[in-house]
Amino acid sequence: QKEVEQNSGPLSVPEGAIASLNCTYSDRVSQSFFWYRQYSGKSPELIMSIYSNGDKEDGRFTAQLNKASQYVSLLIRDSQPSDSATYLCAVNTGGFKTIFGAGTRLFVKA
Amino acid sequence: GAVVSQHPSRVICKSGTSVKIECRSLDFQATTMFWYRQFPKQSLMLMATSNEGSKATYEQGVEKDKFLINHASLTLSTLTVTSAHPEDSSFYICSARDYQRNTGELFFGEGSRLTVL
Numbered sequence: 001q002k003e004v005e006q007n008s009g010p011l012s013v014p015e016g017a018i019a020s021l022n023c024t025y026s027d028r029v030s031q032s033f034f035w036y037r038q039y040s041g042k043s044p045e046l047i048m049s050i051y052s053n054g055d056k057e058d059g060r061f062t063a064q065l066n067k068a069s070q071y072v073s074l075l076i077r078d079s080q081p082s083d084s085a086t087y088l089c090a091v092n093t094g095g096f097k098t099i100f101g102a103g104t105r106l107f108v109k110a
Numbered sequence: 111g112a113v114v115s116q117h118p119s120r121v122i123c124k125s126g127t128s129v130k131i132e133c134r135s136l137d138f139q140a141t142t143m144f145w146y147r148q149f150p151k152q153s154l155m156l157m158a159t160s161n162e163g164s165k166a167t168y169e170q171g172v173e174k175d176k177f178l179i180n181h182a183s184l185t186l187s188t189l190t191v192t193s194a195h196p197e198d199s200s201f202y203i204c205s206a207r208d209y210q211r212n213t214g215e216l217f218f219g220e221g222s223r224l225t226v227l
Binding site: 031032034036041042043044045046049088090092094096097098100101102103 | 116142144152153154156159201203213214215216217218219220221223
């Protein structure tokens with residue numbers, strides 16, 4: 001079992017819709033959870049971090065964490081074509097390493 | 111946010127030559143930096159963890175004699191790809207964590223695209 005799992009996609013949504021990205025992790029002691037966005041040919045950039053159960057909202061982005069289910073998700077409201085990218089889920093257990101999922105490719109159709 | 115700068119952004123070299131990539135933390139001290147490699151349409155693969163003042167820790171399957179890592183100061187880590195071959199062509203990305211912030215987030219450099227002819 002992979003430590004951080006994501007559906008590779010592609011996930012295709014129409015412009016203005018809500019895009020829902022999901023991630024599960026295997027290590028129960030994981031403490032910090034991150035969503036990074038990576039455009040083709042570019043390095044990842046952090047868009048959301050979440051540390052406790054529940055929802056965290058930042059503009060059009062909402063991260064949701066459920067530690068009991070070992071599940072973290074990212075919702076993108078009012079999706080725009082510029083949101084088309086690969087979204088990487090990342091988990092840190094408190095040690096040095098951050099474990100990345102393989103990423104979900106999102107396409108937002110104009 | 112914290113800034114990590116990587117140089118060069120693109121490099122083309124002949125097979126058999128060595129290439130050095132620099133990674134700098136510009137506004138914080140990074141005792142630990144991480145080097146990743148990413149092939150087209152594939153996920154990030156951690157190659158090694160660079161530790162200031164000590165030897166790097168390499169992931170399984172990564173040749174330490176081929177990918178030399180030096181972390182001589184708190185703001186600079188370098189990755190040297192020695193005797194590069196076409197199969198080493200990839201996107202190399204460094205990252206660092208600002209431990210003073212204690213948020214766990216990684217800040218990434220811009221990446222270096224290596225093409226070996």
